Amino acid sequence: MSELNPIIPQEVIEESFKKPGPKQYTLWVDLEYCIGCHSCSMGCKAENNTPVGVDYNRVIEIEEGEFRDPKKPPEMRVYFVPMPCMHCGRPACMAACPVGAITKRKEDGIVLINKDKCIGCRYCAWACPYGAPQFNAEAKVMEKCTLCVHRVEKGLQPACVTTCVAKTRFFGELNILTDYINRQKAAKRASIGAGDTQPSVLYTK
């Protein structure tokens, strides 16, 4: 696994898995190296077998700058922002669900939709500022990123992390990852906060 992940030391991941008690598993995305190849989305789709139109992980492109002066070279930049579920500390989707189908697991902080309970009303999609819950038109239920809970429970990292070609996406426990990032690139944290949902996914640029 360490060959797949040369930037983040293997110890950080192992420490995350071993940390006892209530914790918050999350992802760290380093936007500086993201090349917008969508391989995280493809890895996710293959792993979770999601139908067309249901994307647990989306990569959003943002163009910045404009052609101001025709004589000078343009000051343009394109950013790619991979958007999984933020597995928020205070999930807006959970508060909005009328039937209590969304739960946040205490042991690892993963927010999950109980598809058996879900009535497909899409209130969670309205409430989520990040567009994470996706409507499965076939099954008439909502689905979203599970942080590959089936892999994480076996001690494996989520599929999007292992397929990331640019090595810009990492898995770990929130506090351990935050400590590590603060040691590495302190000034470059980017906040995705919208409202007061306390998103757990970390971004750096």
Added chain:
Amino acid sequence: MRIAEKVVNTIADNHHMSVETTLCSRFRTPKSDCSFCIDVCPVNAIKISDEGAEIKEGCIDCGVCYSACPNGALRIKGRDDRKIIEEIRSEVTGQKSEIFRISCEHGDRTADLVVPCLSRLTEALLLEAARAASVKILRPPCQGCPSAKASSHLDRIIQSTSCLYEMMDIRDALHVTHCTFSPIESRTQNSEPEILSRRELFMSFSVKAAGIASASIPDIGQKNKESGEIFREAIQNRHENLKRSILLKSIGNVISNPDSRAVEPVNVPSENAILSDVEIASGCMGCGVCAKLCPTGAITQCWTEDRFRLSFSARLCTNCRICVKTCLYNAVKTKDTVSLNLLLEQKEVVLFEANRNVCAVCKIDFTGDGSDLCPLCMNRHKKQTKMIQKLFK
């Protein structure tokens, strides 16, 4: 035999009360804060969780929770309302008295109708009793009673019943008289310990437990029903709100009586009313959550070829306000006052009607005009872009 009986009762007794979980508001949505049954249960034998109300050990079969639950989720296995109505009828035909006296076990036990606790009474029972005579409730002081906790509910029943009397123009028919409190003599007095053979002990088990094994099998099935796949289906198969059906039948009986007077319009504040008048304000998106979660089927939705319709039958509404609490768009409202005459209305009212559209992206049905995209798909990109731009500032 006494000790053995107690042991057998504790082990084999699977409660006299049962719960029709799908009618319980707390099962249908965690947004409901209904607590009528636990507020009145004198022995705290009801537990409420996300799985709805559940009867625990210690139930004394008083039936007060049945009377308190607006949705009729709690049911009595033995002497239920239908049996008591039969008792009332036979009592009324037997005697020529002008007054029908009702008391609890601690009051006057010679009354025409004796119920375990006066809070066990329902509007339907009081209506049935009032058909032939004027009703007199003999109420002993509740302070010393073990069921004192339930006493607050009696006032509520009397209040709503007198409104119903007013509607049907039964004047001067309900009186509450105080009487003395007489404790029930304990059956344990003067009893001597008794010798019981092992055979007798097991025989008493087998007598008491006959049929319990078979009765408990569907209960196990019910447990599985509550979690998983079936929640979605469970909220769709609606069970009848027996309490309301009995009340509507009693009202119908009173009205169809040739001696009865004309029905008068009565409006009551909808705060504690037995029904509410639901209306849809602007902002309805046609999500159908109110119809899906309504426990009694008072609100129903219907998608036709090109229209979406929400219908409401007020006579089934129990004022549980699930529709108001769950609507994300705050489109469902209840009127401040409600007319009790709506109980007599057989027809459904159309609450909301709009054109049906299918979203080109997510393939969901939605209401509205002139757009191929549902409002959610339309706003999604804008919402995300706006938020992500913050990342780089």
